[in-house]
Amino acid sequence: MNSNTLLIPLLLFGSVACQADYSSIQSNNKQDDSKLKAKITRTEFGIAHVTAHDLRSLAFGSGYAQAQDHACVLADSYLRVRGERAKYLGADLHRAGDNRHVMSDYLFKIADIHQQAKLAFPHLSEDTQAAAEGFAAGFNLYLAEVEEGKASLEPTCQGQNWVQPITAIDVLANIAAAGSGASLGQFATAILQAHPGQANEWLPSAAKPVSLTAPLAAVPSADTLVTQGSNAWAIGGALSDDGKGLLMANPHFPMTGQMRFWAYHANIPGQLDVMGASLLGFPAAVNIGFNRNIAWSHTYSASTQSVIYRLTLDATDPLKYVVDGETKQIAVKDVSIEVLSDSGEIYRLHKPVYKAEGGMLVEIPKVLEWSEQHAYVLKNTNINSFAAIDHWLALNKAQTLAEFQQTFKDHNGLMFNNVIYTDKDGQTFYIDAANVPDLPPIALQYLNDNAQAKQYFAKFRVPVLPGDSAAYYYQQSVPYEAKPKLTRTDYVQNANDSYWLANASAPIAKVSPLYGQHSVLQSRRTRHSLAKVSHPVGADNKFSADEVATILLSNTALITPIIDDVIAACKQGWQRKTITIDEQSIALAPSCAALQKWDGHFNQTSIAAHLVREFVARVNDREDFEVSFDARDPVNTPRNIRIDEALFKELAIAGEIIRHAGFTLEASLGELQFFEQHGQRFAWQGNMNVEGGLNVFATQNRLDQTIFAPVATPSVTTPYNNRPLWSGLSQRGYELHFGSSWMMVVDFEQTGVKAQGLLTYSQSQHPDAENSNDQTRHYSEQNKLVTLPFKAADIATTQISTTVIKQ
Incomplete structure (x- = not known):
């Protein structure tokens, strides 16, 4: 579609990226004189190969192609991060009185991620701005085609007024929300309940009498997000059959929803050529993948990115606290959300929220209570961190181990991930790259010596530290030099236990307890992973790519x-x-x-x-x-x-x-x-x-x-x-609802990189798409990976369609 046919439908929406009410960043959102243009080639199983002349256009293509496959999930994700679900969908999600939409909206309004993204945007790198703007433009182009009748939405959101054009701010905030999701989920109710009163003063109040579907006291407690997981192996030249690196990627992620992976090949000729898979909503870059010289994967780190501080309150005022003898004010802000009632009217709910020391106050009855003496504040390193796009782009561009390692010195954007790497030279590298608070020595000593602190840490996996002295507060994330890491030529691996046994023959020395436990019983999956990766199955006592793929899909078990x-x-x-x-x-x-x-x-x-x-x-x-x-x-x-x-x-x-x-x-x-x-x-x-086992699923x-x-x-x-x-x-x-998602094995052969992969739940969520169940059926019936077409000749052989989009 050319820009002339695009113009009128976009104006009908009234809120495209360049017209949105973000006056403070409009000058930065203006595109340069070049046109947005991308070529999207779909190969077997609907894999999207996007080629563009610059990063903005690459993101433009990825935003459009993701919308083709997942427009409804993406639209809901942006509605969620803006805190507007209750405005369009009412208070409840599953049943009257569950108030899920109210709770979700308040969490995101309190965390303030969207507003912080707006404030940060003008100061972010040109690459991050271009990627976010391009992705938003691509998504909006697809919605415009839907409006014109040239494309369709899934039945789950077709015709819904909350499916709207987005801005670069939405894209950026959605990525940040993914990074802080575990902490927000674990402490959701604690964040909402924080209040200096002793009864139900924490509940929102209506601006005028309002009849909702149920009392807001029914706001439920969010479950701790405990199902995260993954396996990854990097086999080095000492154990591979050709002396080059081998990678096995096996992230365990949701089979539905906003954290599905999406198979993708990104190409800017002469600048970037990388393939793999990314989480929905991530622009331009590949999250788990390979290029001609390196390959990498991620697993969910056993670390924590949060710290709770116990504030000592001023005896005369529960909204004041004392640090090193200095009295400080707890910030109070009225936060409101809009709620659609059964009658169709929109009502506004108000709730005071409390912040201090750059964090959100939390309250857990009978455990961490806001009393006359103390209150508790939750600080998280990933909230308001907007480095993810820059960091993953740097990973995508790296061609050597030194360049790959340099990305962790230049950026700290991988949020909650371990990283497992290998390359064509047969090197392997492991690092826990999660954004972990760098606690001062006095805080680490307290966590080790204080009985109650140890009890809380065991219960929450989050330290609870004194907040009456600045000496206990962290000022930064752990720098690259102090992160647990290991370089080998035999193997590194991770299966969601801590960094300790990335290689069983070379245990990593103990570091901050916030990175997880050391010298403790390992999970059955970790032990099985270590047993398999350290004992090649071939007659030559080496691993081949096919042997690694067979191990992954053999479904054997430690027990x-x-x-x-x-x-x-x-x-x-x-x-x-x-x-x-x-x-x-x-x-x-x-x-x-x-x-x-x-x-x-x-x-x-x-x-x-x-x-x-x-x-x-x-x-x-x-x-x-x-x-x-x-x-x-x-x-x-x-x-x-x-x-x-x-x-x-x-x-x-x-x-x-x-x-x-x-x-x-x-x-x-x-x-x-x-x-x-x-x-x-x-x-x-x-x-x-x-x-x-390795190939793990869950209900x-x-x-x-x-x-x-x-x-x-x-x-x-x-x-x-x-x-x-x-x-x-x-x-x-x-x-099953969770488990092996994007499975991939990468080998660096003498003739170049070769990869196998499979997206178990398929590429598209659109029920009418040819690629909505094809990989799912392939996994169910054949239990095999498929060759990934990375080279131009392979893409041409497996090509199904080519679309050129421009604006």
Whole structure:
């Protein structure tokens, strides 16, 4: 579409990027004389290859192409970060009285991310401004085509008045929101409840009498976002079959919502040529990917990016506090949101919010209370951090390890990520690049010595420190030189435990406790990852790319020796016994017989894999083994399951769980485990965390913060105590919502870089798109990665369509 046909429809929206009410930045938003122009080539499975002459046009193309695939999710994300859901959608999300939209809007208004993005924008780099402006223009172009009838939206948002053109500020704020999402989610209710009063004064009040769907006291507590995860390997020349680097990327992320990945190839001839996948809404750059010389992936860091400070209040005024003898004022601001009522009227709600020392006050009843003596303030390094675009662009452009490392000295924009890197020279590199507060020595000592501080840190994974002395306050994030990192030629890896064992042969020395625990029991997934990456499977005792891909998709698990030992005990007599639980006698023979049919995998055809899952979920790694954890042998301990009646009681309960859910013990995993999308149910292979596999999925998805987030079917309860199952097993089976998303293996061959990959939930959320379920079906039916067309000849061979957009 040319600029003339674009002009009139955009004016109808009345709020395009160059016309939005951001007068303070309009001069910076003006485009230069060059035209926005991008070529979007779609190859097999809808992968978008965007070519442009400059960064602004590249972002223009990526914004347009993402809107083709995910316009509704993106529109909702921008509505959310502006704090306007209740204005257009009313107070509630799922049911009357849940007040989810009210809570969401207040969180973003209190965090003030959108306003801070607006204030910061004129001072950001030209690259960040160009990327944000270009992406917004591309998104808006697609909406204009929808208005003209030349394109369509998904049914979930078609015709909705909240689907609106966006600005560069929206793009920037949405990225910042992703970086601070974990902290906002964990402390959502604590942020809302902070108030010097002792009753319900924290609740919002209406400007005039208002009839909402339910009292605002029903604002719920947000769940801690605990499902984040990922695996990544970087295999160096010492262990690869050709002496060059190998990368395995396996981020575990939501299968729906605003944190889905999107497969993408970015090309500015002579400047940038990189391919991989990015989170929705990220402009221009690739988040996890490769270029001709390097490849990298990310995992979610075990670190914390937040600190809570205990303020000592002035005895005469609960809105004043004392630091080093100086009295300071707690800032009070009236924050309002608009709410659509059942009658269609818009009402404004008001609420005072409180800030101090650059953070938000929080209150947790009976734990961190705003009393006459103390109040608590939450500070987070990612809120109002707008360095992400610059940092990822620098990663994309790097061609050597030295250049890659330099990006961490120049930028601190990777928010919550570990980074795993390799290159064509066979080097590997690990760094926890999360934006971690650089606590002063006195604060670290307090955290180590004070009993209550240690208790809070164990409970919240966030330190609670004295706020009455400036000596305890951090002034910056941990600099590059002090971040945990490791360079090797054999391998580095991470599976969401801390930095300690990036390489089991070269443990990283202990650093700040805010980076996670050191010398402690590792997760089953980490131990399985370390066992696999340190022992090549080839006859040459080296790894090939195909062997790495096979390991990723083999769906084996650390817990296999446990089952082998239990089967041996069954054969030695336990299978003839019964277990009595609550006066019910349960024969062990059926469970023992089913276990013997398990093939050691979690594939669709694996018999009794569900029984194995429910059983090993009940095994305690700290108590149920003959050999306990030993920090000197962290990969192989604990080991040797203790064979006794208590263990077989857990097996009996696992069998009863399966029967209670309505399944047989000898069913195949494919009968129970599935992913459902666009009305189609796909049988699904893969592990869960508890088994210690790599290709991991889960039934819960607490990271999908969109209004479209599917509600998981309630799990059955455990017989004998009526508690919901950790696995989420319901009478429908294992209904998956989270897990392996963008899977990728990269190899630097003599002829150039070669990559395989797959987006398990497919490229497009538009139900009418050809690419809405194709990769999903491929994974379900073939369990293989596909070749990624990076070279020009491969793109030409697999090309499906080419679109040129300009403005």
